[in-house]
Structure formats: structure tokens, C-alpha cells
Amino acid sequence: MQGFEHIEEELNAMKEEGLFRSLVPIESDQGPKVTIDGQELIQLSSNNYLGLTTHPKMKQAASEAADAYGAGTGSVRTIAGTFSMHEAFERKLAEFKHTEATLVLQSGFTANQAVLSSLLSKEDVVISDELNHASIIDGIRLTKAARKIYRHVDMASLEEALKASQSYRKRLVVTDGVFSMDGNIAPLPEIVELCEKYDALIMVDDAHASGVLGRNGRGTVDHFDLNGRVHIQVGTLSKAIGVLGGYIASTQSVRDYLIHKGRPFLFSTSHPPAVTAACSKAIDILNDEPELIEKLWNNTRFLKDGLEKLGFDTGKSETPITPVVVGDGAKAHELSDRLVKAGVFAQGIAFPTVPKDSARVRTIVTAEHDEAMLQQALDAFEEAGKDLGII
CATH class of the missing domain: 3.40.640.10 (Type I PLP-dependent aspartate aminotransferase-like (Major domain))
Structure with missing residues (x-):
């Protein structure tokens, strides 16, 4: 249908810049691990802080x-x-x-x-x-x-x-x-x-x-x-x-x-x-059940400390929201894609959601994660970060 050419041009420009992203359908409940395209991935992008979606x-x-x-x-x-x-x-x-x-x-x-x-x-x-x-x-x-x-x-x-x-x-x-x-x-x-x-x-x-x-x-x-x-x-x-x-x-x-x-x-x-x-x-x-919040914060400290020790820029985070700041939008999305291949779902976020040159992969831990999952995620971040020259 004619009339939307200006929109199509903008979408094409986003694709050329590596900033176009498709919706990602999840095929399971919203747990610490989710199924996407038949693959089980550690979920680090949901806001389900305490795991209450499946309580x-x-x-x-x-x-x-x-x-x-x-x-x-x-x-x-x-x-x-x-x-x-x-x-x-x-x-x-x-x-x-x-x-x-x-x-x-x-x-x-x-x-x-x-x-x-x-x-x-x-x-x-x-x-x-x-x-x-x-x-x-x-x-x-x-x-x-x-x-x-x-x-x-x-x-x-x-x-x-x-x-x-x-x-x-x-x-x-x-x-x-x-x-x-x-x-x-x-x-x-x-x-x-x-x-x-x-x-x-x-x-x-x-x-x-x-x-x-x-x-x-x-x-x-x-x-x-x-x-x-x-x-x-x-x-x-x-x-x-x-x-x-x-x-x-x-x-x-x-x-x-x-x-x-x-x-x-x-x-x-x-x-x-x-x-x-x-x-x-x-x-x-x-x-x-206040122990859920205690577990959330224990997991937060584990992942945050691990990312910082690897040399990632986590900005000024003080909460379970821990950004891995990359800067370039296309590179942030590439980091996200590499993580998926390694079994971790952590979405890249770029302009206009965040200012230009401050694109990041935003991680959020939950009370349902355990240290083995989070260590696997850290290992994936280390490998992908070194391959892309981020760390």
C-alpha cells in the first residue's frame, strides 16, 4: 500500500546501521531460563525480579x-x-x-x-x-x-x-x-x-x-x-x-x-x-517471604562483581539492573547476538532508548537464578567481550 514510503526508508536505514531488531517470541514461562526458537537460554532481560510470575x-x-x-x-x-x-x-x-x-x-x-x-x-x-x-x-x-x-x-x-x-x-x-x-x-x-x-x-x-x-x-x-x-x-x-x-x-x-x-x-x-x-x-x-529479596541481592552482587572483574563498564548501577555499556549500537546488538549463541538471553539497547554512543546490553538478575547459571553467563560475556574487543 502506498503512503508509508518515508517509514520504509527509515526502517531500511536502521537495518543498514545494524539497529533494527525483531520481536523475540518466548516459548516458555518467564523463569530464570527461557526457551527461544527451541533453545534454552539463561534469561537476563526480564523484569521478573523475584520470580513471582510463576510463583x-x-x-x-x-x-x-x-x-x-x-x-x-x-x-x-x-x-x-x-x-x-x-x-x-x-x-x-x-x-x-x-x-x-x-x-x-x-x-x-x-x-x-x-x-x-x-x-x-x-x-x-x-x-x-x-x-x-x-x-x-x-x-x-x-x-x-x-x-x-x-x-x-x-x-x-x-x-x-x-x-x-x-x-x-x-x-x-x-x-x-x-x-x-x-x-x-x-x-x-x-x-x-x-x-x-x-x-x-x-x-x-x-x-x-x-x-x-x-x-x-x-x-x-x-x-x-x-x-x-x-x-x-x-x-x-x-x-x-x-x-x-x-x-x-x-x-x-x-x-x-x-x-x-x-x-x-x-x-x-x-x-x-x-x-x-x-x-x-x-x-x-x-x-x-522476604528471603526472595535477599536472594535477589545476593545474585545481584555475584553478577555485578563478576562483570566488573572481567573489565566491563557497568556504569553507576547500584541495583539488580546492571548495564554492560558498549557505546556503539551495532556492537551492543552484536554482543547480544553472541551471548544468545552461548546460551544467554540479554538484549542490546541502543538509541533512542538510551543516548547515542551509550548503547549497552542491559542485564537484570532475579531471585530465581543460581550461581551456576550466573557463572555460565559470565563465561559467555567473557568470551564474547574478548572476541569483539570490548574487554
Whole structure:
């Protein structure tokens, strides 16, 4: 069909530069090893930090809910799609997060869009870290508020933006809790102190911190003992929680306002019963099985130390997200391809997901890996890295 020639030209250019990638269908469950094209590979690219996607209690909760309540809900939350289990889960999640209330949306992406597009007006300003997640960036694009960007985790830059924003009705500072490409943790105590000094609201996206940092995986706010000092927490239910969705944890008034004004909430069908029940069970597991988080961090240290000893550049990672920074996009993808041949699935990530000349293979360990798997992965990285002249 004619009309898409400009798109085809761009795709062809990506192929010539070695940056075009196809989707990779997985033929098994999302465990520490997965099957791709009939080959069993060590999985180092999923966000399944605690292995909850296949936890027996999670699977049982999902199955029982589907049997009892059906495959779907048939409506948006504000009309006929709020089941009692939705509100029960939100109350449990609020207690877990030490906030007045929570509201669950279809994804972490839509949660950020709902907050930023509805809570701010042209009288306000949003101040965002330059490396915040794409969902924050897109949420900011939807708001009528003014916007300022501060240099990545640079508190002097943030303070400059706050000083220059005193004429606005409200100032909202937004940061990732854990930055998804580099694995570093936001300096939240310093951010909170600056926000309190300049009377600003603060919003933290804890997508990669939920289930990973804080007591029982409560996130960066709890990790830094800042409960009650952060106005809005956004997170995901699709990474360490192991299922699907996003949440906003804040005050009851923020919840009530978003129910009436948050367009992603208003115009999207509610989560199926199986999803809600499994998410609720995940909170129970976080409370009851803290050893999963301990195992996750033991595995993290093992792989991170091994990569660094081999001479790879792992950037400034402080979390289970450990990038192997290569620089050139085509070479990062070639490293990923070599790893697959050696039995390891670790995806290459290049521009525009990360800045040019900072392409990497991003690894994420889980609580389900064992040291034998991780050592096999390290051996594969060593061989491929030396062959490609990376180390």
C-alpha cells in the first residue's frame, strides 16, 4: 500500500546501521531460563525480579479468581467495572506503601500520564530529571503546566530550577526512584530536603524499586525512611510484582481527584479478576517471604562483581539492573547476538532508548537464578567481550 514510503526508508536505514531488531517470541514461562526458537537460554532481560510470575500462590490466586469472577470485568471502573476485589487490593496496597490511599491503573505508563496530565494546570510547573522514564516525559507533554528539566541527579541544577519557579502556584518535582537504563538510585533524601525548602511537591516513580528496595520491597521512599514526606508515589505491578498494572499511592484527595479527572483511569476497562487477585497475592508474598529479596541481592552482587572483574563498564548501577555499556549500537546488538549463541538471553539497547554512543546490553538478575547459571553467563560475556574487543 502506498503512503508509508518515508517509514520504509527509515526502517531500511536502521537495518543498514545494524539497529533494527525483531520481536523475540518466548516459548516458555518467564523463569530464570527461557526457551527461544527451541533453545534454552539463561534469561537476563526480564523484569521478573523475584520470580513471582510463576510463583505457585500467584498462579493459584489467578486461576481461582478467573473461575469465580470470569475472564474480564466488562466495564471501566467508574461505570460498572469496579469489583469488590479492586478496592480491597487498593486498601491492602495503601497499607503496604504507608499512604492514605492508592489507585490502580492499567500500567505504570498510564499511571504517570494520569497524574501529570490531570493534577497540573498552566498555573503550575513540573521539574523533571533529564533521564526520567519515557512515561514521565510523555505525561509532561500532556500537561498544560510549564516544564523545567534538571541535570541527571544534579542537586545544584534542581535547586536552580526550584529557585526559578517560585512564581508558579505549585511546583512538582518528578524523579525515577531507580533509573531503568543505568540502575542507579535517585538521591531522594536530598531531593526531599530541597522540595521542603522551596515548598514543592515531589513525585517518585518506583517502577524498578517496588519489590526491590525498602523493607519487604516497599520502594525508595521506605528505603530512605521518607514515609510521609513524599507526596505521590507511582509504581508498576508488572515488574517485581510479576503481573500487570500501575499504581498511584498518595492521599485520599489525590485518589478521589484522579477517579474524576484521570483520563487513563476514566477511559480504560478495569483489570481482569485474575490480574487483581494475583497482584493482591504478591503483596502477601512480599510480606511473608522476604528471603526472595535477599536472594535477589545476593545474585545481584555475584553478577555485578563478576562483570566488573572481567573489565566491563557497568556504569553507576547500584541495583539488580546492571548495564554492560558498549557505546556503539551495532556492537551492543552484536554482543547480544553472541551471548544468545552461548546460551544467554540479554538484549542490546541502543538509541533512542538510551543516548547515542551509550548503547549497552542491559542485564537484570532475579531471585530465581543460581550461581551456576550466573557463572555460565559470565563465561559467555567473557568470551564474547574478548572476541569483539570490548574487554
